[in-house]
Amino acid sequence: MSIQAIVLATFDAKEGYNVENYYPGDFNVEGIEYLLFPSGIQELDNCTIFFRFQDQLCLSVFSKLQHPSFERSAFFTSVGLILSDDINFGEAVVKYGETLLYIANGLSLATLKYKFGEDASETYASEKCTSHQLSDSDFFKSLQTSAVNLEFDSLFEKLQGNKFAILGANSKELSQSYATILLDHLGPAFYCLYKFALQRKRILLISSHDDQLYSIIDMIVRLSSIKRSSDASIPILLSDLHPFYSVGLANTSTLLDNDLEEGWIACTTDTVLLSKSSLYDLALYWPDNSFNANKYPQIFNSNSIRIKPSYDDLINFKGLSRYLSFDGESSWGLTTYSLASKYIFNTSHHNLTDQEFLNENMLDYFQRYNQKLLTVLSSNAESFNVSDMQTLGLNPCHSLDKSFVSEISQIWLKKHINWQYGKYFWLRRVSLIFLASTCFLFILWKLL
Secondary structure (H helix, E strand, O other), rough: OOEEEEEEEEEEEOOEEEEEEEEEOOOOOHHHHHOOOOOOOHHHHEEEEEEEEEEEEEEEEEEEEEOOOOHHHEEEEEEEEEEEOOOHHHHHHHHHHHHHHHHHHHHHHHHHHHHHOOOHHHHHHHHHHHOOOOOOOHHHHHHHHHHHHOOOHHHHHHHHHHOOOOOOOOHHHHHHHHHHHHHHHEEEEEHHHHHHHOOOOEEEEEEOOHHHHHHHHHHHHEEEEEEEEOOOOOOOOOOOOEEEOOOOOHHHHHHOOOOOOOEEEEEOOHHHHHHHHHOOOEEEEOOHHHHHHHOOEEEEEEOOOOOOOOOOHHHHHHHHHHHHOOOOOOOHHHHHHHHHHHHHOOOOOOOOOHHHHHHHOOHHHHHHHHHHHHHHHHOOOOOOOOOHHHHOOOOOOHHHHHHHHHHHHHHHHHHOEOOOOOOOHHEEEEEEEEHHHHHHHHHHHHOO
């Protein structure tokens, strides 16, 4: 059984949140009406919401309906399917999305007719007919008929009897979709997010509502997963990062009280959660609706202190974008950052991307890197040196990268790292910084 329950909830300025109907009748839906509606509903016309209710996933469609007869001329409906199968957002949309749209359309129409009369429902129906192409499928027609008649038991039976598509885990199209999201919305912040996910930390994404936030969660969970290896020296002790998807102030206690060893990732529109530093280890924040403007997020640690991507993160992102983008972007930026990092920070061109990436699925590529990371750590934990860091595309002098390696070794392999950098390694770094600064001042003096 794929679907546990179907729920219809409404909101208006006079009556507040209400669960209008649900099926089966013995299913406990207490409190779900607050989760079915996103924060800032007055600013949204419609959207898809994905969240956990009683540790089960729920996919819902929210709609804002406007008519002079409504309280403050606005009435809100949300129809949710509580799922029993443990799938991610992308799979849920493909599997149930179109079906849920038809059900939500019919139930909203029937609710308007019941509460506000024929005129309001006809206005809503005409708007939907012009904005959506209705399917001629007998299945969808029967769904809408049951929805319009508020036959929840019939809807539930039809949903249970339908054979939904079985989806592949790693498709090329999915990889391309993730690549677009990474380039447009994450930028160099991606590598910081990816590293914290590998460390199984608590991660919070804060932005105005956008379905692609759920896709970012799906992507990070998959990219940070580690497949079980045949190598007995690499035990897999942790599960994938736990996705909570959409959360709000009502979920604060759940997030604080959980003891998930595998960490979690969630998104919210409640910016006040950014001030609750004990709630998360890493927060990505898109201020002032900038998520839709293709701007990169600000990054905050658990002390609510803003951090910025390292030079190596910039190098790796430039390399990644070089392979993922199709606009023929110049590699000058990559060269500039590589030279700066090589001669000032003692790294080399061992980036997290290489020529092999061109012929690989992005999801497979990062899972292969994760396996390589554990293999190198398992072999060299007792004597980890500069060359080992460079092999992994990490900065041997950057404190966040060193902390990353130490934590990965501890939580995945239960080993402590024994750093072997050489007695005078720090002198090399200082001398190179001095040399680079001198060259910069000399060039500046010549230019002036």
